[in-house]
Amino acid sequence: MPDNLDLAERERMSFLLDFSQDIAAVRTKADLEAAISNALQRLLSTRLAMIRVIGDDGETLVPYLWDISLFSRVKGLFDQLTSRRTTVTDYFFAQVLASAEPIVFDIAEEERKGNSPEYILFFKQLGLKQVYASALRVGAENLGTMFFLSDYLDIALLKGLCAQISTAISNILANEKILAYKQLLEIENDQLKEQIRTIYNFSEIVGSGPEMQEVYHLMSLVADSSSTVLLLGETGTGKELIARAIHNTSPRRDRLMVKINCAALPANLIESELFGHEKGAFTGAVERRIGKFELAHKSTLFLDEIGEMPLEAQVKLLRVLQEKELERIGGKTTVKVDVRIIAATNRDLEEEVRAGRFRSDLYYRLNVFPITLPPLRDRRDDIVPLAHFFMNRYSKNSGRKVTGIAPEIIRELLAYSWPGNVRELEHLIERTVLLTRDHVIRQIHLPKERAAEKDSPALPSQTLSEMERAYIIDVLRQFEGKISGMDGAAEFLDIPATTLHSKIKKLKISKSDYY
Numbered sequence: 001m002p003d004n005l006d007l008a009e010r011e012r013m014s015f016l017l018d019f020s021q022d023i024a025a026v027r028t029k030a031d032l033e034a035a036i037s038n039a040l041q042r043l044l045s046t047r048l049a050m051i052r053v054i055g056d057d058g059e060t061l062v063p064y065l066w067d068i069s070l071f072s073r074v075k076g077l078f079d080q081l082t083s084r085r086t087t088v089t090d091y092f093f094a095q096v097l098a099s100a101e102p103i104v105f106d107i108a109e110e111e112r113k114g115n116s117p118e119y120i121l122f123f124k125q126l127g128l129k130q131v132y133a134s135a136l137r138v139g140a141e142n143l144g145t146m147f148f149l150s151d152y153l154d155i156a157l158l159k160g161l162c163a164q165i166s167t168a169i170s171n172i173l174a175n176e177k178i179l180a181y182k183q184l185l186e187i188e189n190d191q192l193k194e195q196i197r198t199i200y201n202f203s204e205i206v207g208s209g210p211e212m213q214e215v216y217h218l219m220s221l222v223a224d225s226s227s228t229v230l231l232l233g234e235t236g237t238g239k240e241l242i243a244r245a246i247h248n249t250s251p252r253r254d255r256l257m258v259k260i261n262c263a264a265l266p267a268n269l270i271e272s273e274l275f276g277h278e279k280g281a282f283t284g285a286v287e288r289r290i291g292k293f294e295l296a297h298k299s300t301l302f303l304d305e306i307g308e309m310p311l312e313a314q315v316k317l318l319r320v321l322q323e324k325e326l327e328r329i330g331g332k333t334t335v336k337v338d339v340r341i342i343a344a345t346n347r348d349l350e351e352e353v354r355a356g357r358f359r360s361d362l363y364y365r366l367n368v369f370p371i372t373l374p375p376l377r378d379r380r381d382d383i384v385p386l387a388h389f390f391m392n393r394y395s396k397n398s399g400r401k402v403t404g405i406a407p408e409i410i411r412e413l414l415a416y417s418w419p420g421n422v423r424e425l426e427h428l429i430e431r432t433v434l435l436t437r438d439h440v441i442r443q444i445h446l447p448k449e450r451a452a453e454k455d456s457p458a459l460p461s462q463t464l465s466e467m468e469r470a471y472i473i474d475v476l477r478q479f480e481g482k483i484s485g486m487d488g489a490a491e492f493l494d495i496p497a498t499t500l501h502s503k504i505k506k507l508k509i510s511k512s513d514y515y
């Protein structure tokens with residue numbers, strides 16, 4: 001401390017210096033209360049009366065911290081004043097908030113002016129001649145007000161004291177907000193995880209034919225392990241659905257599966273998205289960013305459209321898969337990661353390797369446990385159950401009561417080649433449910449297929465009896481197994497009940513097919 005300062009100045013500086021040390025350690029409101037009361041003990045006759053902070057509405061001054069022991073004698077009036085709404089425009093508070101400096105209110109003079117008689121009465125009952133007050137302020141922003149009771153208070157000292165309290169309260173408020181957000185995010189996160197778990201589990205996967213049975217079998221073999229899985233199949237065949245189901249039945253299911261779509265990102269961003277970057281690693285890297293790999297630590301990383309990944313990124317991915325550690329772009333240290341990889345592509349990766357667009361070493365790393373999802377046209381038995389599944393889902397979602405699909409529409413669905421696979425069927429049914437005015441879907445707008453496509457070998461993969469079987473099952477499902485009578489399936493099919501019975505027998509349709 002410089003020698004040429006007078007005694008008062010020295011004392012003031014030493015007081016503020018000590019206070020600033022105490023205040024620097026403050027994390028909570030209780031810490032702040034202790035620091036203030038500690039400091040004020042040195043000022044003998046000075047006590048903190050009340051701190052109020054401006055609420056979320058920007059107007060109300062909410063009591064934040066006060067010394068109840070000061071008001072025991074005037075408790076009735078104190079309770080009355082603190083229980084009613086006080087705003088930034090109320091007389092004493094408006095003066096404090098408008099002033100750059102602390103204010104000393106002379107109670108006798110204020111009484112003469114006739115403003116805010118309840119507060120004047122309150123101050124008088126407390127036996128005060130003066131009240132000291134200052135705005136709680138950070139920069140130019142008002143956060144609230146502070147009132148002190150004192151026989152004498154040095155204004156310069158009060159100013160320093162208030163500046164430090166302001167910073168501490170602003171930090172505490174910001175911390176409380178962050179904590180509240182954190183709790184909110186944690187709750188949301190748990191709810192989302194739960195939602196994803198219930199949406200994407202095996203029971204939401206429709207398809208009971210031999211092709212999907214094989215898929216389920218492979219899934220159950222691999223789910224428990226940390227092995228890399230490669231999902232192959234045309235667009236819309238359900239690769240992401242299967243990836244989520246594998247994750248949700250694996251030991252990693254308590255953490256969220258992290259997804260990255262390798263086709264959706266420009267080549268220069270994909271690395272930073274995957275591995276993260278340090279602040280200033282390249283132009284535009286204004287903040288440090290955690291990559292998806294790190295986010296997926298102890299969880300699963302779903303690399304969608306892996307066939308589209310640029311070659312440079314492939315090299316880096318391979319390194320991480322081999323070493324199980326990564327380096328953020330612009331970083332100097334390595335980060336260990338424990339990530340299970342599920343990759344998916346609709347490309348023929350072997351062909352991509354031959355064409356030099358995909359690294360063979362990466363291909364072998366990924367191709368540990370391949371699962372191929374068959375296109376919908378190769379599992380026509382699943383078309384009708386899927387159509388019903390989506391009909392139920394979207395009629396429930398939209399509050400409509402669409403409960404059936406007319407037989408001629410079933411015929412159209414079975415005859416179509418579904419180049420967009422399950423996704424195309426899902427979107428079509430969603431649209432149709434919204435357009436349907438009836439309880440039964442009687443109209444559908446399938447894209448026109450060119451004659452050549454119609455004749456393509458994909459279409460007639462079902463025999464006539466297979467189609468007949470699927471058709472009868474659907475009708476039985478709609479009539480809840482009722483065969484004869486006025487509202488029975490036979491009547492609807494326009495055949496005698498006995499004929500329907502013999503067809504059911506011949507086509508080996510059992511109750512479990514339509515219930």
Ligand SMILES: Nc1ncnc2c1ncn2[C@@H]1O[C@H](COP(=O)(O)OP(=O)(O)OP(=O)(O)O)[C@@H](O)[C@H]1O
Pocket residue numbers: 204205206207233234235236237238239240241242304344345346422423426
């Ligand atoms: N077997 C199924 N049962 C129920 N819904 C399914 C099934 N297969 C796919 N779906 C639904 O079809 C839609 C498309 O599936 P998904 O996104 O998993 O396909 P994808 O193969 O990953 O497609 P892309 O290759 O275009 O990314 C999703 O809404 C999914 O829930």
